[in-house]
Amino acid sequence: MHDLRTPVNAILGYSNLLVEDTPDDVELQRRVEPVRRSGERLNDLIGTLPRSGPLPADWLPSLQAPLAELETGIAGLRSWDGAPQEDVDHIETARSRLLELLARLAVNDDPTRLQSAPQPQSAPPSLPQSPLVPLTGSSILIVDDNDLNRDLLSRRLRQLGHQVDEVGDGDTALRMLQRRPYDLLLLDIIMPGLDGYQVLERLKADPDLSSLPVLVISALTEMDSVARCIDLGAVDFLPKNVDPVVLRARVTRSIEQKRARDRETGYLKDVAKLTAAAASVRDGQRVDEAELERVGQRTDDLGELARAFGRMVHEFNQREAALRAQLAEVHRLEVDAASRSRAVAEITESEYFQDLRAKARALRER
Template sequence: MSHSPADDRTHRAFLANLRHELRTPLNAVIGYSEMLLEDVAEEGPEELSPDLEKINAAGVELLSLVNDALDPARVAAVQTEADLESLGVGLRHELRTPITAVVGYSEMLLEEADELDAGEAVPDLQKIHSSAERFLSLIDDVADFSKIEAGEAASHLDVTETSQLIVDAVGTEEPVHRETVTAGGNPLLIVDDNEVNRDVLARQLGRQGHATAVAENGREALEMVGEREFDLMLLDIMMPEMNGYEVLRRLKADARLRDIPVIMISALDEIETVVRCIELGAEDYLPKPFDPVLLRARIGACLEKKRLRDAEVEYLRNVDRVTAAAAAVETGAFDPGTIEQVAQRQDELGQLARVFRRMAREVRAREQRLKQEVRQLRIEIDETRTNRQVAEITETDYFRDLQKKVDHLRLRPDET
């Protein structure tokens, strides 16, 4: 089935919309079931494990089915509307069995939670169940490819808002002009308009030992990074008001914020989307639902890269401090405290700073001694000059005559 370039862009945007709508509840099913399995392995009760494993396996299977069935190349290869309808019907059938299993097993676990003393698992089980119900309600509509091809709205999909966001994200493919960019302890910032996505990601990162903060949209994220420091941003693409592309663009255009590493996490998986994010300055890209092991590895790599970059910037700043100290020595204004922090380093620069500080102190002490010697010499010179002046006066004939008169007066008897 052939399409004009404009139709093809819209077609791809709708397919991206379908994948996004289906992956969002799957992200919750897979994410919460993985965390519950970890909790059960550590704290029990073990009776929950079999059904949780079935839920997780069904979620992974559903994700694979969605990825395969809605692959743009596979859909584009369909020749007739009848074949397209057949593809949709087949997808609906394939998806219904595993999602029904998720609904069923989550309902049984909710019923057995009190009996198994697993009350702490109830909130996450409820989220799994509601997400599965959401997915189930989407199946009939998203499988009707002929309506999607015609651009008709589906009853459970907010095409007017959600699809338009994806059209804006996927359909906007203007070239990116990127300027050359120069360049723990702080939390990671999660930016996603979906509460379930934020919760799953925050809890996964918390289990990995990271502190997190969340923002519901791009504008809030930009406000937060302007007010405090973050070591990393995990950024969704498809958000209302300001999408992830624009947030990324503004970050990289701000000299104060451009060095914050950004990992894009989105249900949009088209290669153009990935390329665009990297061109705009993202460090990495992860599709949703994300793999916790891969997430850990990518975040670890980004944080290590940031640590090395921060160390390089601090090193250059310390080099500037030593250079400024050298200039201060020449002008006589050196203060050892200005390189005290550098001298505490345990590398070659720290050793240089310590040697420089010692030499500067020796130079200063030598200078003080020389000044003292000069002052003493000046005193001796002044005394010599004074003695010479006195001698010049006492050796004159006039002074000698006065001295004789004085002596003569002293020898005369007192007259009454």
């Protein structure tokens, strides 16, 4: 069911995008409707598959009508100049992958032995460099081995104003997460190499990544899969062909919750900095005014307290500097006085000075 739903979800996803991107094009919407309708019918039929054992005898024949409607609908779209051909190509690619799976299933009627059609191998994606300036929107990483699923999710999230990176395997995803921060991870479950469960386990065990919110988006809908993902730390579970409104709501909620946790963590760190500064004053140690100034940039009560404490520390440091300057001047004067005394002693105790003093005394006595 997972393997069959993946191309069908792509058909439905791109059909919905065509309608959403051109809401005023009545002719395009008319031509998209057979594609969307046949995709929904195929999705419903896939949902009737048994979880084990042989296929029902009438199941494969029941697909013929919606498959024929899908083929006709794609041809109608391709012949319409107003249809974005790149999206039509994606729908055709998804249909071809579905037909490949069904052809293999027809040869082996045990659906539990069905394997996904091999995807073309490509070079591992290069890791993006860390941005030189802060991101203006939320940063999201999509992890899915299916290129059509990644493209659909990326387009929807970019339409919402988010910045999106996408990779096709769990190993690359973990490396990217180590290189730069993300606000949200959208994670598929069934993938080659590290699957979604293993990625969740790695994230849970990493103190630096355990707080990253993860939305699992998979064609698997069994409750045991959902429960396992939530137990491993996922914040939510969504189907592949998720409604755009639901996707937006879940993504927004997850990012808002992360930002709230980040604010709380930052607040506690700033409280610790202020407490450490107070302890330094108590112990007569010097306080880092620059650190207090950073905390004082907050706009809440903690920032006001840091600014007031910073002014007090600044005045204390100025008074201390003035006292040190005064002590240095006193020490200099003492040193100068001692030097003058030594110079006078050297003159008055010299033989020449003593001879002059004797002659002066003799003159006074005459």
